[in-house]
Amino acid sequence: xxxxxxxxxxxxxxxxxxxxxxxxxxxxxxxxxxxxxxxxxxxxxxxxxxxxxxxxxxxxxxxxxxxxxxxxxxxxxxxxxxxxxxxxxxxxxxxxxxxxxxxxxxxxxxxxxxxxxxxxxxxxxxxxxxxxxxxxxxxxxxxxxxxxxxxxxxxxxxxxxxxxxxxxxxxxxxxxxxxxxxxxxxxxxxxxxxxxxxxxxxxxxxxxxxxxxxxxxxxxxxxxxxxxxxxxxxxxxxxxxxxxxxxxxxxxxxxxxxxxxxxxxxxxxxxxxxxxxxxxxxxxxxxxxxxxxxxxxxxxxxxxxxxxxxxxxxxxxxxxxxxxxxxxxxxxxxxxx
Amino acid sequence: xxxxxxxxxxxxxxxxxxxxxxxxxxxxxxxxxxxxxxxxxxxxxxxxxxxxxxxxxxxxxxxxxxxxxxxxxxxxxxxxxxxxxxxxxxxxxxxxxxxxxxxxxxxxxxxxxxxxxxxxxxxxxxxxxxxxxxxxxxxxxxxxxxxxxxxxxxxxxxxxxxxxxxxxxxxxxxxxxxxxxxxxxxxxxxxxxxxxxxxxxxxxxxxxxxxxxxxxxxxxxxxxxxxxxxxxxxxxxxxxxxxxxxxxxxxxxxxxxxxxxxxxxxxxxxxxxxxxxxxxxxxxxxxxxxxxxxxxxxxxxxxxxxxxxxxxxxxxxxxxxxxxxxxxxxxxxxxxxxxxxxxxxxxxxxxxxxxxxxxxxxxxxxxxxxxxxxxxxxxxxxxxxxxxxxxxxxxxxxxxxxxxxxxxxxxxxxxxxxxxxxxxxxxxxxxxxxxxxxxxxxxxxxxxxxxxxxxxxxxxxxxxxxxxxxxxxxxxxxxxxxxxxxxxxxxxxxxxxxxxx
Numbered sequence: 011x012x013x014x015x016x017x018x019x020x021x022x023x024x025x026x027x028x029x030x031x032x033x034x035x036x037x038x039x040x041x042x043x044x045x046x047x048x049x050x051x052x053x054x055x056x057x058x059x060x061x062x063x064x065x066x067x068x069x070x071x072x073x074x075x076x077x078x079x080x081x082x083x084x085x086x087x088x089x090x091x092x093x094x095x096x097x098x099x100x101x102x103x104x105x106x107x108x109x110x111x112x113x114x115x116x117x118x119x120x121x122x123x124x125x126x127x128x129x130x131x132x133x134x135x136x137x138x139x140x141x142x143x144x145x146x147x148x149x150x151x152x153x154x155x156x157x158x159x160x161x162x163x164x165x166x167x168x169x170x171x172x173x174x175x176x177x178x179x180x181x182x183x184x185x186x187x188x189x190x191x192x193x194x195x196x197x198x199x200x201x202x203x204x205x206x207x208x209x210x211x212x213x214x215x216x217x218x219x220x221x222x223x224x225x226x227x228x229x230x231x232x233x234x235x236x237x238x239x240x241x242x243x244x245x246x247x248x249x250x251x252x253x254x255x256x257x258x259x260x261x262x263x264x265x266x267x268x269x270x271x272x273x274x275x276x277x278x279x280x281x282x283x284x285x286x287x288x289x290x291x292x293x294x295x296x297x298x299x300x301x302x303x304x305x306x307x308x309x310x311x312x313x314x315x316x317x318x319x320x321x322x323x324x325x326x327x328x329x330x331x332x333x334x335x336x337x338x339x340x341x342x343x344x345x346x347x
Numbered sequence: 348x349x350x351x352x353x354x355x356x357x358x359x360x361x362x363x364x365x366x367x368x369x370x371x372x373x374x375x376x377x378x379x380x381x382x383x384x385x386x387x388x389x390x391x392x393x394x395x396x397x398x399x400x401x402x403x404x405x406x407x408x409x410x411x412x413x414x415x416x417x418x419x420x421x422x423x424x425x426x427x428x429x430x431x432x433x434x435x436x437x438x439x440x441x442x443x444x445x446x447x448x449x450x451x452x453x454x455x456x457x458x459x460x461x462x463x464x465x466x467x468x469x470x471x472x473x474x475x476x477x478x479x480x481x482x483x484x485x486x487x488x489x490x491x492x493x494x495x496x497x498x499x500x501x502x503x504x505x506x507x508x509x510x511x512x513x514x515x516x517x518x519x520x521x522x523x524x525x526x527x528x529x530x531x532x533x534x535x536x537x538x539x540x541x542x543x544x545x546x547x548x549x550x551x552x553x554x555x556x557x558x559x560x561x562x563x564x565x566x567x568x569x570x571x572x573x574x575x576x577x578x579x580x581x582x583x584x585x586x587x588x589x590x591x592x593x594x595x596x597x598x599x600x601x602x603x604x605x606x607x608x609x610x611x612x613x614x615x616x617x618x619x620x621x622x623x624x625x626x627x628x629x630x631x632x633x634x635x636x637x638x639x640x641x642x643x644x645x646x647x648x649x650x651x652x653x654x655x656x657x658x659x660x661x662x663x664x665x666x667x668x669x670x671x672x673x674x675x676x677x678x679x680x681x682x683x684x685x686x687x688x689x690x691x692x693x694x695x696x697x698x699x700x701x702x703x704x705x706x707x708x709x710x711x712x713x714x715x716x717x718x719x720x721x722x723x724x725x726x727x728x729x730x731x732x733x734x735x736x737x738x739x740x741x742x743x744x745x746x747x748x749x750x751x752x753x754x755x756x757x758x759x760x761x762x763x764x765x766x767x768x769x770x771x772x773x774x775x776x777x778x779x780x781x782x783x784x785x786x787x788x789x790x791x792x793x794x795x796x797x798x799x800x801x802x803x804x805x806x807x808x809x810x811x812x813x814x815x816x817x818x819x820x821x822x823x824x825x826x827x828x829x830x831x832x833x834x835x836x837x838x839x840x841x842x843x844x845x846x847x848x
Contacts, residue, residue: 122545196800197534
């Protein structure tokens with residue numbers, strides 16, 4: 011009997027000292043209830059795939075003590091999701107993954123939201139954009155394609171893309187400005203649908219992200235012409251007929267001087283403390299180290315730039331200005347702005 | 348022949364004890380998800396997706412697709428018993444299923460619904476097995492104009508022979524279109540009809556409207572009629588299953604027609620919801636008992652259920668072979684495939700044979716297991732109706748509220764649902780049909796989007812809807828369906844004139 015009591019006392023003492031040690035070492039904040047991971051886009055799209063991959067990695071490797079719940083709030087081109095997080099000040103159990111609609115949605119719709127309403131956490135990666143045509147078409151280079159667009163009656167060449175007044179259409183307008191051509195832009199709901207419309211020859215070209223079109227490329231149905239980045243992608247695995255992501259030339263080197271990369275970043279609710287931000291930064295650092303994440307980056311040929319803190323905020327600020335200028339030029343701003 | 352060989356290998360994979368266990372678990376979870384309105388198959392699969400990460404990919408996809416089958420089966424249960432569609436595609440099932448339950452024939456209605464589901468799904472799987480590559484290339488032919496033509500046909504075949512006064516049908520449909528227009532206009536990217544209320548960014552979700560219009564509206568009506576629950580006489584033994592089965596072969600024509608409609612709509616990919624509406628409308632027109640539709644005709648349960656399941660199953664084919672999900676649930680499954688490193692697309696059938704044929708084999712087995720599970724539960728479900736209304740009504744109300752909340756995790760939606768309930772009650776009292784309104788909310792924005800995409804592509808010319816054989820045929824079918832009653836009348840008048848002359 012006496013021995014048992016002693017045993018318990020000892021156990022309690024050890025537990026107490028361990029607990030004390032843990033708080034002293036990191037003084038860390040940790041989630042105390044399930045974390046909501048908001049996706050300001052529909053199911054099946056690029057942001058959705060990334061968020062669900064992260065959820066899978068966190069669950070599989072037990073990176074968090076509390077569960078992570080993924081919720082799609084896609085209404086109003088993602089505005090629903092942004093406003094939801096904006097109204098959750100002082101709730102550190104809510105994070106959101108963003109795409110370019112972080113800038114384009116408030117500008118195009120006039121909803122009361124700006125990225126500065128949220129707390130920046132980290133840039134996870136940048137998504138590339140590639141100019142694709144149907145593999146049955148004769149164009150092998152951007153120059154040939156642009157020449158064909160110029161030769162055709164203005165507006166008879168169709169560019170398919172995701173959403174309206176968003177990244178795909180911004181790139182299309184930039185292409186028109188740079189080459190003096192005129193496309194007819196047709197908006198679809200999701201990137202996968204856009205890729206299939208290209209395969210079915212219902213549109214003439216697209217600016218799909220690699221992950222949206224890779225399956226069709228591997229099947230030999232579509233052909234990449236150039237990537238809208240300053241340098242070629244680094245992944246050298248062969249995808250189709252001995253060619254890989256690395257072999258796609260930059261648009262700039264082909265005479266089409268346009269660069270566009272899309273943010274895949276994490277923000278959290280307003281008024282988060284430094285401890286809380288640090289917790290999520292550490293979490294995503296661990297996610298980035300897993301083989302599943304590396305595989306995902308490779309499949310989607312992502313640009314794996316990782317930024318946190320002031321550098322991240324500064325990057326977002328520059329991008330915001332750029333989007334405002336681009337959208338103003340294209341006359342995409344909401345009338346009330 | 349190679350396909351058959353592959354399929355048998357697939358059966359070997361699916362019949363492993365672990366996979367069979369996973370299958371039963373998936374079906375049961377799916378039925379529960381299907382019963383809860385609002386918590387649809389897509390949400391259910393999304394929530395349970397992480398559960399499957401520790402399994403091998405083939406077992407995981409078997410479990411997820413069984414949840415999908417289960418949800419398809421489960422959606423019919425609340426439609427028949429309480430007039431609350433658990434899933435969008437079971438709306439059409441309420442039209443005749445609920446009257447049957449009120450007449451004390453809940454057991455018959457459920458048996459017919461489950462059996463038809465099985466028949467529809469089975470037909471679609473056989474089709475997938477035999478003509479997968481062919482079908483995939485058909486889906487590629489569908490651009491915006493073809494899609495609009497399909498929606499047009501769905502509207503026309505449902506509305507053409509409406510019994511209600513045409514003015515009321517058109518009025519109800521226009522309300523539906525107006526509601527569908529609220530929110531983001533996907534073609535111009537700007538907001539419409541939100542009047543500065545950020546709650547309206549999302550527009551009116553179809554599920555919330557349906558839960559309110561049907562579920563809450565029905566409770567209000569029942570309350571007015573004196574708290575009597577008229578389904579109490581339901582028989583509760585298994586013999587009802589056998590009796591209903593004896594009756595079913597009589598409706599083989601309706602079944603076959605619904606199977607074909609379902610498969611076609613699943614592949615194109617317009618989805619299970621338009622398939623169920625279209626099939627119901629056409630069955631109403633073709634059936635000898637067409638006049639009794641809406642009053643508890645078993646054929647009115649068979650037609651939409653068969654088509655919905657054929658479509659739900661066929662929708663997996665474009666997902667696997669093209670990477671384009673034919674339904675929201677298929678979209679979440681697609682996300683799952685990507686996590687396991689399986690890239691859907693033209694190469695999946697070549698590179699991942701084990702996986703693809705294992706999945707197809709599990710479709711056969713999963714459906715069979717599902718049918719057995721739900722049929723044995725028919726008496727239990729029917730017995731729910733014996734509970735006094737004063738006890739069950741608050742439960743239904745809570746269930747509806749949870750359903751409405753879980754669509755977007757928003758309490759605003761719960762309030763919206765109550766408003767729709769009152770509207771539904773008002774419309775029923777004044778004799779406006781709810782079905783055209785619901786159809787317009789479900790398909791209105793999709794049809795609009797396809798219409799405007801087509802016109803963008805054709806630079807404003809309506810000729811695009813008659814620009815090739817495929818789209819012209821569908822459009823002409825739609826026009827025939829729309830004017831069917833006029834054509835029929837003219838034809839019979841000609842005949843009488845010929846007879847008298």
